[in-house]
Amino acid sequence: MIRRRFAVRFAWQMAVTGVMLAVLAIIIVIWMLKKFEDIEISRNFAPMGISRLISEADIDSNGLIVNSVLLQRLKEDGGWLQSLDEKGNVLQSFNTPNDLPARYVPGQLIDYWLGNEPFPYRLGLWIQEKDKHLYTMLYGERSTKVDLMQRLIADGKIMDDQIQFSNSTIVQLDQMGSWVQVLDREGVEVASWRKPGNTPSSYTLQELAMRTHNQALDGLGMDTQYDPITGLTWAVQYPMDITKNQAARIPMLNSESGVMIFGIGAFLLSAFVLFILLSLWYANRFGSPVLYILNWIQRLGKGDYSEHVRANNERRNRKGDWKRGYRIFGEVMDSIDSLAIELRTAKDAEEQTQRNREEWIAGVTHDMKTPLSSIQGYAHMLEAEKYSWSEEEVRQFASTILEKTVYMNKLINDLTLTYRLRNGVIPVTFEELDICVLLSESVVLATSHLQYEGSQIRCITPSTSIMAAVYPPWFERVVDNIIANAIFHNSSGTGMIIELIEMPEKGWRIDFRDDGQGMDPQTIARLFDRYYRGTNTDSSIEGSGLGMVITKELVQAMGGRIAVSSQVGEGTVISTIYTGA
Template sequence: MIRKRLAVRFALQMAAAGAMLVLLAAVIAIWMLGKFEDIEVSRNFAPLGISRLISEAGMDSQGLIVDPKLLRRLQEDGGWLQSLDGKGNVLQSFNAPNDLPTRYLPGQLIDYWIGNEPFPYKLGLWMQEKDGHLYTLLYGSRSRTKDLLGRVIDDGHILNHTILFTDSSLDLLNKIGGWIQVLDREGAEVASWRKPGDALTSYTLQELAMRAHNQAHYGIAMDSQFDSRTGLTWIIQYPMNQTENQASRAPFIQSEVQVIIIGIAAFLFTSFIVFILLSLWYANRFGTPILHILGWIQRMGEGDYTEGNEGKGRNRKGIWKRKYRIFGEVMESVHSLAVRLHAGKDAAEQTQRNREEWIAGVTHDMKTPLASIQGYAHMLEAEKYSWSVEDVRRFASTILEKTAYMDKLLNDLALTYRLRSGEIPVHFEPKDIGILLTESALRAAAHPAFESREVHCSTPSTPIIVDVYPPWFDRIVENIVANGLMHNPPGTRIDIALIKLSEKGWRVDFGDNGHGMDQLTMERLFDRYYRGTNTDSAIEGSGLGMAVTKELVHAMGGRIEVNSRNGQGTVISIIWDA
């Protein structure tokens, strides 16, 4: 059972940990996708970034776009945005310079857009719907070097693969920290000015297009212009960080790769933290009860059978706490073992005490008759006395009486052990238990020592036939009657009743009106180690009569019970349930 519970518990907890890691991976993946989108928006701010910002922007009561974030991003990008109506009128402007018109004629705007008419800005035109309104958006940006490139082409003079400029053009070029290259129709370099050592000397169509489109990837801004008069292409490049005279180079790690590395590192780190926390939780959840059990077992080995730590494994109601409940069977088994060991220890100590008391009692019971025998023997041996025949016979009678008592004591001791081990083979025979009980009770009551006591026996009119061993049954009745009459004052009455049980079986009650017994005496009444009576009080008192009685009752398949209180008499019942 505990194996199944542990397997289920570990499976559920591993599943929970896996679900947590999946959730963590999903969160990191969402973050990475957001970062990828931000990178793509940064690279393609128009129209992708602007479309996204407008879709997230709010609207005022007049249907105008309200978004400070859009304005801030336009300022960072260096561009501007205008919203136009169907007739070309400007409805709303964001970061727009002063030289922009407030109305665009339809044909004129198209010429600006496709380049048929000169316009100082690169234009982007698209339409976007938001909240049921269709917006015509015009985006523009001015290149930092577009005008400078035209001046450089007009002012530059190529001489021996070198380009010469006037001082005013040199001042403008120095401010941006860039360099100039001139390419022929095949893309090979014809001349250059301040070109870095790692710059290309020849460009393919694809290479030139990639560097113009994905400038952030290379970390270098670039503008180019074809001179139709000479058939040459002029290129101006400069570092995007605008640091003077710093050689431009591509980033060591691309932005997407950086995001992936950060995402993987975050997942590994958080997974490590999750497993550390899970390990600590497991150590507390499973280690604590295991250590508690091991400590409990160790204390039991040292003779301390208590749970220890003030029973911290249980709550105030005595129920195992949650973390200990999974090991409930083990804890209960250890608890049962502790109870049994403690009971065994107490029983061993009690046995030792009983043995000592028994030895003291038997020694006393043996010494008393031996002292009498020894005394009479010395008297008979003494030469200074001349005993008559009657004296010798009286002495001999006393010696025989004491030796008979010792013989009975030894026989009772042997009988109790033989009954306990089942070494006495007997043959049970059917008898009328009422007749057998009456005869045994009368014989026991006829002893001269009990002349002042009364014994009454009542049996049912219907005979009760049972299989018993008559000598043993007679000994049981004799011992119980003798015990009740011997240990109670003169005038004591014993009432014996044979009762047929309602279902099956029968019972005999021996009730007296004597002074009763206390709890300790009842508990030890049938203890064979309990000290016997003084041999001077009665010859029948071997001290083992009730122990023999209990063993005989058990040997014949019955049980014996005692009910007594001080001053209220005693009832001893022998019961056969079948």
């Protein structure tokens, strides 16, 4: 059972952990796909950004697009967007410059889009349907490099071999840390602005091509623009490591790789944290009960059996079940709890047995010492030379000595019998007899004793025979012992009714009911203890103090059991019950 519970518990927990990892992986993958899409949009707003703008945007009652987040991305991208109707009219404009028309002639727009006619912006045309409405989006952007070169050509003035710019252009060039050169048709410098001393004054065709194509050559970037009106070429150079905007555009890893590395790292880190938390949870959930059980077993090994009491109080809920953290080890802890109770009971029984043994030894010693003292006393009297005893006195001394030796012999025989009965070493043969006849004969034999005179003893048997297998000497000894116990320990004239009853379900029983003084619960509890009631041999030599012990052993040896019911002042009922089992 516990193996199955462990298997189910661990399988369930592993499944939950797997589901958590799967959910975590799905979340990270969704995040990575979203980042990939954002990267692609940032690199090329058209067409992905436009398509996403249309598909995710809200549409108002006039059919206009509302999406502030993607429009902000459009502004960051540096582009603009116009929504056109089927006739080319502009319905909406987003981040548009002032030089754009409010209406496009359809044929002319196609020429702009295909590059057949000059247009100051690079155009993208996107047509998409949403909510049964066809949206036509015109996307445009202007290169910052083109804008800068056009501004330099328009704003720059060549005077001798120097170039003069307006303050706003100088501010822009200073932000880039750049310098400017103007070259003639042969690539020779005509004029310059803030040119460092190590900068070449002329460039071949190959050098210009390599510098403009490889932006990181010598750590310098170069942009050029040819002016067809003057036939001059304007070139601007800037250090790549100083231009913050340019440096930010060259990461150590491309964006997709960075996202993948971050996503995989986040998954591994999350999985590691999850397993750490799971390990701590396992240690707390399973480690604490295991340590508790081990400490409990160590206490049992040291003889401390009181832990089960504290366990019942602290480790169980109000319903008596083990608390949640200990429930999986319920069978183990119940077994240890039962073992602790049994060990405690055994220890108490051992202590009680030791006390009974000491009392029994003290009682036997007393009862053997008393007749021995009498025998020793009379022997000294017979041995004394200064006394001359008559024949009658000698006979009286001998009679007393004989009585004491008979008592000691009976005591020793009873001790031997109880030992042999307890260990089952008496080979006897049971006989199938009529219990009615056997009981009547045993009562007559027991009551023939002279000391029973004055006692009212009556035997009642059923009219029909009750056949059972018994050993007659033992049966007679049981009847004799119970009658003697009732007569000797009650006042003179005590009456007793002995009744044989056939039980309706199975078996039979004999009730020995007296009207004596009765017994208290303590006496009943110890009635069958060895030598619990020591008799004074001066007053009676009939009892050895083992009568009821022998009675119980004989009844059990014949397959029965004995029960006692008594109250002080109301008499006692001792029943011997035989079920035949």
